[in-house]
Amino acid sequence: MSAASKFLIGLLAGVSGLVLGLAVLFLGLDAVGALKAPAFANRLSFDEKLRVLRADPPQNLKALFAGSSTTLHGVDGELLRSELGLDGEVLNLGVQDLRVNQIKFLVDVFLDQFPTVTHVVMVSTLLDYKDCGSVEAKFFQPEDVLDYVSGGWPPEIYYYFRYLDLQGTLKRANQIGHLRTTIHDLESVSFDPYGSLLLDVPRNGVIDRVWDGDPITLDPPCYRSLRALADLLRDQGISFVYVIAPMRPGYLAGRDPDGSLLAEHRTRVRAALAGTDAIVVDAHAALDMPEEAFFDAYHLKRDKAQTLTRYLGEQITTLTAAPERSHPSRAGSALSQAATRAD
Amino acid sequence: MLFNSLPFILVFVPVTLLGFYLLGARGHSRAAVAWLVLASLFFYGYWDPGEHALTDPWRWWPLALICSSVVVNYLIGQQLLARRSKSLLGVGVALNLAAIGVFKYAGFFANDVLQLATDLSYILLPLAISFFTFQQIAYLVDAYRGEVRAEGFINYALFVTFFPQLIAGPIVHHSETIPQFGKRETYRPNLDHLALGISIFVIGLAKKVVLADGIAVYASPVFAAAQAGAEPTLFEAWSGALAYTFQLYFDFSGYSDMAIGLGLMFNIRLPLNFNSPYKAVNIIDFWRRWHITLSRFLRDYLYIPLGGSRHGPSRRYTNLLVTMLLGGLWHGAGWTFVIWGGLHGLYLVINHAWHGLRRRLGHDLSRSTFPGRVLARSITFLAVVVAWVFFRAEDFDAANRILAGMIGLNGVQLPASYYGLFGPLAPTLDALGWVFADTDGFHFGGITMAVFMAALFGIAFLLPNTQEWTGYIAPNGEPGTRAEPSLFERLAAALPRWRPTLVHGSLLGVVLCWCLLAAFAQTPSEFLYFQF
Numbered sequence: 114m115s116a117a118s119k120f121l122i123g124l125l126a127g128v129s130g131l132v133l134g135l136a137v138l139f140l141g142l143d144a145v146g147a148l149k150a151p152a153f154a155n156r157l158s159f160d161e162k163l164r165v166l167r168a169d170p171p172q173n174l175k176a177l178f179a180g181s182s183t184t185l186h187g188v189d190g191e192l193l194r195s196e197l198g199l200d201g202e203v204l205n206l207g208v209q210d211l212r213v214n215q216i217k218f219l220v221d222v223f224l225d226q227f228p229t230v231t232h233v234v235m236v237s238t239l240l241d242y243k244d245c246g247s248v249e250a251k252f253f254q255p256e257d258v259l260d261y262v263s264g265g266w267p268p269e270i271y272y273y274f275r276y277l278d279l280q281g282t283l284k285r286a287n288q289i290g291h292l293r294t295t296i297h298d299l300e301s302v303s304f305d306p307y308g309s310l311l312l313d314v315p316r317n318g319v320i321d322r323v324w325d326g327d328p329i330t331l332d333p334p335c336y337r338s339l340r341a342l343a344d345l346l347r348d349q350g351i352s353f354v355y356v357i358a359p360m361r362p363g364y365l366a367g368r369d370p371d372g373s374l375l376a377e378h379r380t381r382v383r384a385a386l387a388g389t390d391a392i393v394v395d396a397h398a399a400l401d402m403p404e405e406a407f408f409d410a411y412h413l414k415r416d417k418a419q420t421l422t423r424y425l426g427e428q429i430t431t432l433t434a435a436p437e438r439s440h441p442s443r444a445g446s447a448l449s450q451a452a453t454r455a456d
Numbered sequence: 457m458l459f460n461s462l463p464f465i466l467v468f469v470p471v472t473l474l475g476f477y478l479l480g481a482r483g484h485s486r487a488a489v490a491w492l493v494l495a496s497l498f499f500y501g502y503w504d505p506g507e508h509a510l511t512d513p514w515r516w517w518p519l520a521l522i523c524s525s526v527v528v529n530y531l532i533g534q535q536l537l538a539r540r541s542k543s544l545l546g547v548g549v550a551l552n553l554a555a556i557g558v559f560k561y562a563g564f565f566a567n568d569v570l571q572l573a574t575d576l577s578y579i580l581l582p583l584a585i586s587f588f589t590f591q592q593i594a595y596l597v598d599a600y601r602g603e604v605r606a607e608g609f610i611n612y613a614l615f616v617t618f619f620p621q622l623i624a625g626p627i628v629h630h631s632e633t634i635p636q637f638g639k640r641e642t643y644r645p646n647l648d649h650l651a652l653g654i655s656i657f658v659i660g661l662a663k664k665v666v667l668a669d670g671i672a673v674y675a676s677p678v679f680a681a682a683q684a685g686a687e688p689t690l691f692e693a694w695s696g697a698l699a700y701t702f703q704l705y706f707d708f709s710g711y712s713d714m715a716i717g718l719g720l721m722f723n724i725r726l727p728l729n730f731n732s733p734y735k736a737v738n739i740i741d742f743w744r745r746w747h748i749t750l751s752r753f754l755r756d757y758l759y760i761p762l763g764g765s766r767h768g769p770s771r772r773y774t775n776l777l778v779t780m781l782l783g784g785l786w787h788g789a790g791w792t793f794v795i796w797g798g799l800h801g802l803y804l805v806i807n808h809a810w811h812g813l814r815r816r817l818g819h820d821l822s823r824s825t826f827p828g829r830v831l832a833r834s835i836t837f838l839a840v841v842v843a844w845v846f847f848r849a850e851d852f853d854a855a856n857r858i859l860a861g862m863i864g865l866n867g868v869q870l871p872a873s874y875y876g877l878f879g880p881l882a883p884t885l886d887a888l889g890w891v892f893a894d895t896d897g898f899h900f901g902g903i904t905m906a907v908f909m910a911a912l913f914g915i916a917f918l919l920p921n922t923q924e925w926t927g928y929i930a931p932n933g934e935p936g937t938r939a940e941p942s943l944f945e946r947l948a949a950a951l952p953r954w955r956p957t958l959v960h961g962s963l964l965g966v967v968l969c970w971c972l973l974a975a976f977a978q979t980p981s982e983f984l985y986f987q988f
Contacts, residue, residue, distance in 0.1 A: 115647060116648075116651075116955070116956040117647035117648045117650065117651040117956045118647060119956070119957060119958045119961065120655075120956035120958065120960060120961035121647065121650070121654075121961060122961065123957070123958040123960065123962040123963075123964075124654065124962070124965040125965060126958075126961070126962050126965060127961065127962040127964060127967075127968070127969060128965045128966070128968055129965075129969075130962070130965070130966065131966045131969040131970060131973075135973075152979045155979060254978055257978070274973060274976065274977070275976065275977060276977060276979045277973050277974070277976075277977040278979050328896065
């Protein structure tokens, strides 16, 4: 056999050896529960949720909670389901650090997957309104994600090659088991059966930057995305409830001392949703949560998240059942109602 | 179709190779050449800048252009071979320049030079027009000079369209490839060439996919921010400029390696295009190592016809400046490319003047010391990095903002967590105005980037290049090594060389597989929640 033939045989062996080696690594890590989900968005909270959805897809889904980490950590899916008395299921599809344009993309994609949805609820803070002009809305490939969630062909290992993230896989190998069970870590992925993730992170588990929050510049394209989302849901006959989430008073005192930023945000939200069927619930004003209710700048501790959930259950039940549901000025009147209560 | 795409690597190359050798091994060499021409045109036509429907005539416009360009230039070339006519040569060169002028420079001249408010964006730039027009201009000039042998049309068509060199060079000279089309052994499968060709292709692929694409993520945000009006601080500006310096080198030399490797798989040797340019000890040396085939074209068909160095120093310097300004414009239709070319022209003038001065002082330019070479390399590299800022920036203002950052005019900032790394020095740095903070829009890759860049620095400066490692010999027979290797080059020469063995095959197989997986993967950059 010539030297060149040996080289070519070696080449084929090298190619197939690496594929085989990676397959063995993925299967081995999976067998011991140390394999993180395929990196569809390379965001642990999203990728791991898809893994849960693939394993246990919701049947007859009625209420979809979509948003950033404020939705993920702020709504107790199980509690809400009983509060709302739904005959179907609830899914919390909150993903850490989403912007409004990305939330709109997420909802758009998943409504195709879950055509039985009748309510979409978005729990949101100021942070979601940053950088929509520069952050790409499409943060995952919808075809791949929906195929994966649906189960079946191709097998799961295909997605580990398609979304190859060897460094991340190895880095997470000794953490993922812990993150799937703890509620005391910012990166936890210990979802309840409804996709919610209520946390209780100690102060020393939160770095200063997350505790104080970044400076915020409200970005106009975010409000246009909010409008587009409301229009999309109205066109599909789905009820849309928009919730201004509680924010930590200490954080607001630092970032928005005179309250002008929040006031401007409320005005812009109202303007964006005017003329749609969206209901706005100002939980920040209504609940007036104290400093101790939060574990960082924006997120409620576990017990306070349940308080918020109960409040949302009441509001959604009341407002979506109201006879003036389809009134054009509904967004404005609902907001006024919550604001009046706070006063 | 890109060299680093799966359809190209897994389908196009194997099918084209198979067809070529099935025809060639049966003695149908002309059919094999025709097959390669068709495959190359398919490769070219696969690309569509406007995402047109297959039935849209605009979809096929670039393909029609290259086909007509080949036919017209061939016919003119044949006429020039039969009858030496200066006016016909003028017509031929003018037609080529008109094509490139309309498709590449019309918008620039109308909007940027003449300041006309004319929208010429509908004129799409056909891929590779700069390469195939230059190749054919050289052919016509040499036909006029009587330096071309009469060739059949199909061989000429392959000389222009041969897919490995069609899109991004090397800019092949007809004397380098056409004679190879006439050799019988070209059409017989050669496992040695296949093994070496695959190896060079894989090295190029890894340079592109792993190194260039890997470092690009640190360059793009800095240039984008500067374009948007941000003023990069010292470390941001340097990290952006250096990251781009390495990105461009590994991208372009990777592409050239892939072209050379592909050519060799078809038993065609293509000329070298890069020879460790960042190891250059001066700018003259740099241009003998960077995009070698372009330098050669500019020298033979522009600089020398302008008079070269034959009419005294001032005329020589003028010729250098004109050549480099036009060379800059060849790279892209924009003022930043003109400035980049002008800067390199100026560097060359200074370099030649310096050499002239040293010669007059009686210095032997062939002798140097190790510290002298280190200093010379550092100055050359610095000059090249500064020029790349103009090459990469979208406009003059963005380039200036980055250059201002590089000399510290925009302040100094590092991540907050770095404060502790400076120990007792930290308060002093604080007092000097250094900022340790994580702010929005701060683009600094930190330690990870520094480690990556150090590795690229080592590869570019210290390791043997592809042709040195594999022993690839270009068609003109020169491997392109320096007469006086540096200490590091001598050390690097002790590293084991490429050989067609099972072990080398396996290792390159792993690299190839990794690059294929990278091409297949859709993985977004990792999002770290706690870093938001």
